[in-house]
Amino acid sequence: MTGIRIDHLITSGTFSLDGGTWDVDNNVWIVGDDHEVVVIDAAHDADAIAEAVGGRRVTAIVCTHAHDDHVNAAPALAERTGAPILLHPDDRALWQMTHPDRKPDGELTDGQVLHVAGTGLTVLHTPGHAPGAVCLYAPDLETVFTGDTLFRGGPGATGRSFSDFATIIESVRDKLLTLPASTTVRTGHGDSTTIGDEAPHLPEWVARGH
Template sequence: MIDRVVTSGTFSLDGGTWDVDNNVWLVGSAEEVVVIDAAHDAGAIAERIGGRSVTAIVCTHAHNDHVNAAVELAARVDAPILLHPADQVLWEMVHPGAPYTPLHDGQVLTAGGVELTVLHTPGHAPGAVCLHAPDVGAVFTGDTLFQGGPGATGRSFSSFETIIDSIRDRLLTLPERTVVHTGHGDSTTIGAEAPHLEEWLKR
């Protein structure tokens, strides 16, 4: 079972602030879910969760628009927050001193019988991860890969070359039919995006 909640708020980085809509993904079963990217509105996310238990709140990266509701939601649903430690600096900008459980590449998370494998995909952020759920034929990419190309890299510790390497080596090797559920906007597939790698390199 895959459920989406769209929440609205702002994204702030490098002195700029933009209005954004974020995809929050609930993955699991009618009894138990993992929450991917608790953005903006803990109340709306908790309402969609309903009576289901939450095994974890997973952050694909720590940009504020993907984590700003994580601490409140964790308290509401009594679940741990999981984040790759390479995003510690970004996390501290939003939730200074708040604890989280470190994610690592290759880690397997489970909820409601669905397994999600953590793929470390640095580039958009140092600790960016994607979550591959082969049993449901999906990968949750946060801001690493969108319909139409890779996510932007705007800080000195991020690089376009790194995100391209991550996409090529970690995502485009997945089956073409794999559905790509993104952090913003519409979903796509690996097969739809793979032919455009050379175009992205020329940008």
């Protein structure tokens, strides 16, 4: 795994759904080496993301889900880099709310492996926060990119349209907390954590949600 690294960028903007708008800071993750990368969640600022990528080839722009704050810069970044935008098809309705005239270029499926710079990112379909939410597990890097499915302190929000609490709990329990405890959880917003730090709190989350 010589030369592969994870670059981290924070971009700022807004998130809008169900008639409300909130200011948000988003984590953008760039995974690869000096030659090629994937971008996870092209949020808010295509210019800043392109600057962080530099001269490297972008093999894919991966959307962990289609809330507008995670995909609003994706078409502009795709135009600049020529990279395909990949989204789970169950989030197509959410995507069309932000980009009605631009479809994603490819679909993500559970168990699919995306390859970049000699390593693999396994797609885990983790619905709940959004129907087509996915996480990307990179075992070689001991990392999982969870979007808004799992944060430091619990699962993502489920109080808005297209979300469901019981579903996100099932996704977190069955797809994420089964990963090695040492796995770093790199989230869509806020600080990173580990599977080992979060797993013991599952009963609290379930109790809190009912």
